[in-house]
Amino acid sequence: MQDIRLRTVAALVLSFSAFINLWGAALAFLWWIACSGRVREVMRMRMLLPVAVMLAFFSTVLSLTGGDGFSYFLRMMVIVLIGAWVYTEQTCGEFLRFGVWALGNRTGFELGMLADMGMQTLHQMVQDFSTIRIAQAQKGGCPSRKTLVPAGLVLVTGAISRAEHTAEIMAVRGYRNGGSLCPRFPRVRGADQVRCLAALCVLIISLVPVSEFFILS
């Protein structure tokens, strides 16, 4: 889905559908398989497993305290998959264009720029993490809590230092707030419109009780 506006709408409605009930989560998952076109790419993402483990932990805690941990786990995992799809489709500068289009040259510009900078930092951290793992492996150490702590420290201090430098450069260049941008978006393809409509259908179906569709005894 090339147009970030359609992608954002689709991601929002699918996440909401997955959040409200299991039925919506199942439909959103089907949408992700059939329409995202990024299943393989998402499945190759290394961060997916640690996120799933973390969710499994919280779901277990929820189950042990009387909640429906199983449903929570499935619904959250679908939301994570939708998020991963958005992440793989994102290109540099998209959030800025989207922000200006949605909220104008002041608030939209600032929010869009912040989102874009956040994504850049995330990309950089993923890249740095992969280099750190190689460097640690060369020293002969196995990945463990002991090696993860210094890696985390390097990532966090690096991100803070880069953020400081960026802020200084922007201040030196006279940045105060807002900006001017005339956002341009790629031509919306028919297939993308259909996929977005399918996402809206998922939301509608998940909001309507199942009994409205099927005669249940």
Added chain:
Amino acid sequence: MHVTFDDARYEREPWAVSARGLFTEGIHLVSGDTGSGKTTLALMTAGLLAPSSGAVMREGISSLLVSFQFPEHHVTGRTVREECESWGHDPRVIVSETRLTGKEDLSPLALSRGELKRLHLACVLSREFDLLVLDEPFSSLDCREKARFCEVLSRRTRGITIIFTHEQEHFPRVDRIWEIAEGTLQCRGGIPEALPCWDHAPEVIRALVRQRKIPANLTRKDIVEAACRT
């Protein structure tokens, strides 16, 4: 012991870098502009990045290390002392060699990048590797440290050492010169024969070549000797 680039090519549309050649024992200098693909080739040399086509073969190499441009990526110790120990070295020796006495209990990330690079290179060069790949080893070092590092590096007699850099002032003793030009790694040959056709040669070497005072090698001593030649 050698590394062979058999028409190895790495593509990331619209950019690509390709290499063909044989790296034997000795010190190899690979120069190239920023963004020409030095880091990509460094990773391919060590087998950390698979080429899109062709192959990179390493024979007779049982230990290898890639030293990344940013030394913080190698940090695993909570203190300078632990960092030295993580490389299997006696911290007292490394700390005194790198003039970091009194900073043994500091976090390596609390050092300046120059100090950290110094510490990292000292740890790397205190170990023996069949293949040592150095990606921009001179970055963040001051002139004095660059000169000291070149001296230590020049003493390496065993294994393959490949230096990927765009440094223009300080060099160790080098056996072969390579450069990345128009997306391809090209061997310019041994020294001093390679110097006249080395496109990325520093201005001082170009000037000496123009005056037909070809230095025996790239070390400061060799350059001074050639410049003083009558």
